Amino acid sequence: MAETARPGPMDAHGPEGGTRRDFLSLAATAVAGIGAACAVWPLITSMNPASDTLAAGAPIDIDISGIQPGQQIIVLWRSRPIFIVHRTPDQIATLKADKDAGQLRDPNSSADQQGAYAKNVYRSIKPELLVLVGICTHLGCVPEFTPQPGSISPNWPGGYFCPCHGSRYDLAGRVFQNVPAPYNLPVPPYHFVSDTVIRIGENPPDSTFDFNSIEQI
Amino acid sequence: MAAPQSQSKVVEWIDHRLPIFTFMRHELHEYPTPKNLSYWWNFGSLAGIMLVIMILTGIFLAMEYTPNVDLAFDSVERIMRQVNYGWLIRYIHMNGASFFFIVTYIHIFRGLYYGSYKAPRELLWMLGVLILLTMMATAFMGYVLPWGQMSFWGATVITNLFSAIPVVGNDIVTWLWGGFAVANPTLNRFYALHYLLPFVILGIVGLHIMALHTHGSNNPLGIDRKGPQDSIPFHPYYTVKDAFGLGVFLIIFAVFVFYFPNLLGDPQNYIRANPLQTPPEIVPEWYFLPFYAMLRSVPDILFIKAKLAGVIAMFSSIFILFVLPWLDTSPVRSARFRPVYKWVFWLLVIDVLVLGYVGAHRPEGWYVFTGRVATLYYFVHFLVLIPLIGIFERPLPLPTSISAAVTKGGGKLAGAAARMEKP
Amino acid sequence: MLKLTLAIIAALTLAAPALRAQEEATPPLPHQSWSFEGPFGTFDRAALQRGFQVYDQVCSNCHAMSLLSYHDLSGIGFGENEIKAIAAQKQVTDGPNDQGDMYQRPGRASDHFVAPFPNDQASRAAHNGALPPDLSVIVYAREGGADYVYDLLTGFSDPPPGVKLRENMNYDKYFPGHQIAMPPPLSDDIVTYSDGTKATVAQEAHDVVTFLAWAADPHQEDRKRTGAKVIIFLLVMTGILYAAKRKIWAEVH
Numbered sequence: 001m002a003e004t005a006r007p008g009p010m011d012a013h014g015p016e017g018g019t020r021r022d023f024l025s026l027a028a029t030a031v032a033g034i035g036a037a038c039a040v041w042p043l044i045t046s047m048n049p050a051s052d053t054l055a056a057g058a059p060i061d062i063d064i065s066g067i068q069p070g071q072q073i074i075v076l077w078r079s080r081p082i083f084i085v086h087r088t089p090d091q092i093a094t095l096k097a098d099k100d101a102g103q104l105r106d107p108n109s110s111a112d113q114q115g116a117y118a119k120n121v122y123r124s125i126k127p128e129l130l131v132l133v134g135i136c137t138h139l140g141c142v143p144e145f146t147p148q149p150g151s152i153s154p155n156w157p158g159g160y161f162c163p164c165h166g167s168r169y170d171l172a173g174r175v176f177q178n179v180p181a182p183y184n185l186p187v188p189p190y191h192f193v194s195d196t197v198i199r200i201g202e203n204p205p206d207s208t209f210d211f212n213s214i215e216q217i
Numbered sequence: 218m219a220a221p222q223s224q225s226k227v228v229e230w231i232d233h234r235l236p237i238f239t240f241m242r243h244e245l246h247e248y249p250t251p252k253n254l255s256y257w258w259n260f261g262s263l264a265g266i267m268l269v270i271m272i273l274t275g276i277f278l279a280m281e282y283t284p285n286v287d288l289a290f291d292s293v294e295r296i297m298r299q300v301n302y303g304w305l306i307r308y309i310h311m312n313g314a315s316f317f318f319i320v321t322y323i324h325i326f327r328g329l330y331y332g333s334y335k336a337p338r339e340l341l342w343m344l345g346v347l348i349l350l351t352m353m354a355t356a357f358m359g360y361v362l363p364w365g366q367m368s369f370w371g372a373t374v375i376t377n378l379f380s381a382i383p384v385v386g387n388d389i390v391t392w393l394w395g396g397f398a399v400a401n402p403t404l405n406r407f408y409a410l411h412y413l414l415p416f417v418i419l420g421i422v423g424l425h426i427m428a429l430h431t432h433g434s435n436n437p438l439g440i441d442r443k444g445p446q447d448s449i450p451f452h453p454y455y456t457v458k459d460a461f462g463l464g465v466f467l468i469i470f471a472v473f474v475f476y477f478p479n480l481l482g483d484p485q486n487y488i489r490a491n492p493l494q495t496p497p498e499i500v501p502e503w504y505f506l507p508f509y510a511m512l513r514s515v516p517d518i519l520f521i522k523a524k525l526a527g528v529i530a531m532f533s534s535i536f537i538l539f540v541l542p543w544l545d546t547s548p549v550r551s552a553r554f555r556p557v558y559k560w561v562f563w564l565l566v567i568d569v570l571v572l573g574y575v576g577a578h579r580p581e582g583w584y585v586f587t588g589r590v591a592t593l594y595y596f597v598h599f600l601v602l603i604p605l606i607g608i609f610e611r612p613l614p615l616p617t618s619i620s621a622a623v624t625k626g627g628g629k630l631a632g633a634a635a636r637m638e639k640p
Numbered sequence: 641m642l643k644l645t646l647a648i649i650a651a652l653t654l655a656a657p658a659l660r661a662q663e664e665a666t667p668p669l670p671h672q673s674w675s676f677e678g679p680f681g682t683f684d685r686a687a688l689q690r691g692f693q694v695y696d697q698v699c700s701n702c703h704a705m706s707l708l709s710y711h712d713l714s715g716i717g718f719g720e721n722e723i724k725a726i727a728a729q730k731q732v733t734d735g736p737n738d739q740g741d742m743y744q745r746p747g748r749a750s751d752h753f754v755a756p757f758p759n760d761q762a763s764r765a766a767h768n769g770a771l772p773p774d775l776s777v778i779v780y781a782r783e784g785g786a787d788y789v790y791d792l793l794t795g796f797s798d799p800p801p802g803v804k805l806r807e808n809m810n811y812d813k814y815f816p817g818h819q820i821a822m823p824p825p826l827s828d829d830i831v832t833y834s835d836g837t838k839a840t841v842a843q844e845a846h847d848v849v850t851f852l853a854w855a856a857d858p859h860q861e862d863r864k865r866t867g868a869k870v871i872i873f874l875l876v877m878t879g880i881l882y883a884a885k886r887k888i889w890a891e892v893h
Contacts, residue, residue, distance in 0.1 A: 024880065024883055024884040024887050025884055025888075027880050027884075028877075028880050028881050028884040031876065031877045031880055032877060032881075035873065035874075035877055038873075051711065051712070052709060052711070052750065055709065055711040055749055055750040056750045058748065058749055058750055
């Protein structure tokens, strides 16, 4: 059934009639398009983190007084594992000597994986306390704490070993060369609210470190 | 419409392998539509758009909702309070159900008035009734999901209906519940089905439109198109008219969503479901009220108990719509030319509104009697009045053609003798 | 056709309140004027904060508001530090700790409002079997909304002659059945408002109901503002579409 009215409505009845209809059609389509985009926007943005999710991501205070030298605890911040290690004097000395720097990908922490206050050989505010985001920068597994020298391999200085694909990090979370992971383990924003309590998720007052700007979580 | 050469090579390449562009041009652009359709013909497209809106909002709600009896109510409140624009998506979905039914009911009554269910559109009509049934199931299950007092008790009352079926009734109810009462298994399966059925509706709507396009739309005069002089292409005439109608509709919808979002709802559903406490009145959403009235009106009939009789009456009220094309004996489609049927149609409208009003109240006193009369009248309308009117009514003379009627000022007799149009 | 439209509109307007038919004969609810009612209503921030104080110091001893979290209070004008302070005053059950025990800790902004009782049964046990309802959505969960809650709070009185109160019940003019388990919760100066407003029962009721109305639907101001923008946009869009429709249909008419 191909019957249609003979005078086509699209035929311009003189330039003025045609232009006005085209303008109206254009205006109508444009306005409807804007309306549709505005209507879809709330749907899209509803998938962004909700208020309670953001509130739950607020900084948390952790009492570190109970961590024994050489011990690591893991806490959750923003649903991510955070490694907190009380480093022993031996471990601090090993890091200070930094003999294995040549085997590390980024011994000087030049990649933006930490705030300025953690850009040192210990990658922490105080040498005794290490705070890291415990997510391998390769593909996201949680590395195992292997602080015992010589445990993984004869020259192993102590650090982390990721079981998924074999990435290795030292006791400051710096990644070794020749492993799949590309970056050092990130240091989350944190500072000492007192000698025994650290607040994870908040920088020291003078720092402007933006955790969202790091290379790789 | 773009001229052929501006349709790019890409379009041609695709179209040669899967002719969707040709298909769309044929079914949307060129598709011949009667030139005299009134605004009552907007409601089909409005219903289609409401279906899309419900599916979209529903999917995004589903991302945040938890179908567990201990968590469902809280998850809905979380959507309202914590999720970005969650309150908007939820209110649109909640009021959208009501507006989906409003446009669908108007669409149906349009069909009843203008005889759109008559040959050759019987199957089109029956598909529509099937869509209505599926919508009702979907809406019923959707209302259960927030797990408020009305959610729970409405589910209990309606699922208990099936126990009226002799012999297998109780087994069916247990099977529906997945347990000894409406509980977590029930909620979970209702969630799964509530997500599924709208896509089933989408499929049936596809068939509905296919059936429509086979013979084209009916029109206010109820007479067939005779030739090109009676039609205009769907695009741009009805696309722009539908768009304008959509604008008006959205304004009304927006007033409800933004300013009266809870007007059509029940405060009881803001109370967490409590299996140990029945609310003082169990009332379904307004779009189920006429059926609810019928359900409660019917007394014991002969050997059939009132409970079963009510269930039969309620389902029959919809099934009767399926056979309407065969109940109506009139050779004339449109009520414009059917002076007796025209009044009877309005009596039906009033009857349905009365049933709705009765359904909102407790079945006591005056409401019982009125409910029974109104229920009886509904069936008398379809089973007695419609067949008889068709036979005994003297219809007005029909115009010779659509274009003749339109050019002479709309629907009036063109000249001397006019042929009667056979449907 | 107009008849049909009018009939449908009439039906909907009738059906809506008919859905919620009252069953007990309580007097008609006196209507209060609320700053938040109507399409351009907004909340009085000061009233919200006073109302929260009333809830916190009076109502929360029996009534939970578990759907709200402390961080939500930014919506009534509290700053981040105020919210932390409010939350820190509460003890929240958390755990289990490494010994497997649950323990108490100060509240945080992300916590839900601490409930006075751990579950409904404990609440009933403390209230002679009656359960003080959660107040998070009470204004939406009651026919009459904010007016009803206000009238109920201010409607306590001695029973009229001839009415015998059941044990542990109190007489309220607006509660369906008139006998309510809750004793009159408000009295003059039961709280001392930090902004110096005189704390009469009417003032306390007004403020706490304002707070409860906010709590039931914290986004309602945003909703009404967005609604105005949407409807204006739709009016413009519909106007353009109408003009386009008339233009396109000009030949056919």
